[in-house]
Amino acid sequence: MTFTLGSKARSAGYGLAAFDQIGSTNAEAMSRARDGERGPVWFVTTEQTAGRGRRQRAWIAPRGNLASSILEVMDVSPGVAATLGFAAGLSLERALQKLSIEANLRRAGAGPLRYALKWPNDVMADGQKLAGILLEAEAVAGNRLAVVVGIGTNVIAAPEGTPTPATSLAALGVQIGAEELFAALSDAWVEFHGIWDNGRGFADIRKLWLERAFGLGERVAIQTGAATVEGTFDTIDESGCLIVRTAEGKRAAVTAGEVYFGAAASVGAA
Template structure:
């Protein structure tokens, strides 16, 4: 198969740059922005050799996995641009739901996969990490932001020995390709990006995200540097911060950190 945009993404005028192999789709997108590209355009490969996750953690995509980055230069504040990551999580979750439903209907396979969104940037399948999102932004000379939304998905393989357990679609019994997932993702992104609407639609994005959130209302532990904050996962606020309700009744907003729920709360960073 060949990587291609979905029908809705094509109709929206989104463009596509495919690579047989690439160091980092996010780095490629950022370099193109500095050279004058304004997007929207996807940079996609099924083999990424030098990708990054949050806090410079490596994100390697062996051949058959999916690494995709969407570049768009937009006129929004950095704080508002950060909320686009929630739309990206919803887009990946929606795409996974679509390809799973199609696979089950096509092959009558009795699969049961529970997809959830883990704050701030992960997509889980049956409780294990399946995909991650890295959103980066850079100021342009005209005052706008070049926003790169990187989305990595484990299709055929997943890392082992990670602090937070990982999985892949093939390990879950879903024998689909990166090409199928990307076509669905490009379409769902088109819908969710439109709903986000440069931040004007974040209230609805937030509502939809909370419906799919992992651990809402459950015990949570957030590690930020050497500090650990524990309580209940109350919600996310209008800025996208995770709100922890402490045993004393305080509501503490968390802008960044490593999250663990329930019995895994005392584990190391994810």
């Protein structure tokens, strides 16, 4: 198979740049934006050799995994652009749900997969990390903002030694190819990007995200630099911050950090 856009993405005018192998789809997308590309356009590969996750961690996609980045150039502030990551999580979750229904029925002795969205940027499957999302933005000519949303999905293999245990679709018994997943993702992106509507629809995105939130109502510990915030995952607010209800009953807003739930919260807080 080769990469193709879904029918909705083609109708919406999205472009596509597919690579047999590339260092980083995010880096390529931002380089094109600096050179004048205004998108919207997808950059995809099944083999990424120099990808990055949050906090500059390596995100290597061996052949068969899906590394995809969408470039959108828009008239929004960086703070508003940051909320687009929640629409990305919803897009991937929708694509996975759509493609997994029949595959789940063929998982011998196993029930349907449960996908969930872990703040701020992970997609989980059966409690393990299946995908990560990295959003980057730069100002470009015309006082506009080039926003690149990278979505890396473990299709055939998962990295080891990650802070959150990782898995792949293949390990879970779901036989979906990277090309098939990308076509569904590109169509789902059209839907949720439209709902997001340059940030004007984030209230709707927030509601949909919370319905799929991993660890909502559970014990959580967030490492933010040298400090650790502990309590219960209460919600996310109107700007996408994680709201923790502490043992004292106070509500603390967290903008970034390493998040640990349940039993792992004790380890993360140690």
